[in-house]
Amino acid sequence: MSSNISNKFFEISSKIHEAMVQYEFAEKKSNNLGRVESNLLSFLSENRKPYHMTDIAKVMGVSTSRVTHLVDSLLLKGYLVRFSTPNDRRKYLTEITQSGIEVVTEYEQKTMMRYHDLLMALPDKERESIIQAINEWRVFLLEQKKEISSINRAIDEDYSINKEED
Numbered sequence: 001m002s003s004n005i006s007n008k009f010f011e012i013s014s015k016i017h018e019a020m021v022q023y024e025f026a027e028k029k030s031n032n033l034g035r036v037e038s039n040l041l042s043f044l045s046e047n048r049k050p051y052h053m054t055d056i057a058k059v060m061g062v063s064t065s066r067v068t069h070l071v072d073s074l075l076l077k078g079y080l081v082r083f084s085t086p087n088d089r090r091k092y093l094t095e096i097t098q099s100g101i102e103v104v105t106e107y108e109q110k111t112m113m114r115y116h117d118l119l120m121a122l123p124d125k126e127r128e129s130i131i132q133a134i135n136e137w138r139v140f141l142l143e144q145k146k147e148i149s150s151i152n153r154a155i156d157e158d159y160s161i162n163k164e165e166d
Contacts (some may be wrong), residue, residue, distance in 0.1 A: 016119075051094055
């Protein structure tokens with residue numbers, strides 16, 4: 001990526017980021033969600049399967065006690081359910097509810113429209129520069145997603161081994 005494109009991308013994306021942070025803060029407050037709660041809901045919505053609390057902690061990079069606190073809060077809001085595993089009632093799984101999926105979907109749709117509006121407000125030349133830079137960054141982000149997928153596979157394998165042992 002050329003230096004000029006990188007500088008332009010940084011300049012424009014900084015402006016977009018600042019506008020989006022303000023928008024996201026207002027949007028999350030209206031849904032009574034914190035940043036980490038929102039991230040947890042997004043993760044569970046994207047993967048659509050039950051997770052052990054320890055596995056969520058690993059994926060999110062937070063402590064299990066923090067995940068328990070987040071799950072408790074989201075349970076009260078009706079966005080998650082928690083249930084014991086069939087083979088060991090001491091272990092709990094957490095899964096997103098339809099209401100949680102709807103909140104995530106609505107938030108993502110509003111966010112995409114906001115990004116669209118911000119990009120369309122840019123002059124053509126700046127918009128073309130940022131789109132070109134975004135396409136080059138896309139490769140990097142896809143690699144990050146592959147890394148997360150490998151963590152999910154490891155968790156799935158660990159879960160199936162533990163299930164067989166129970």
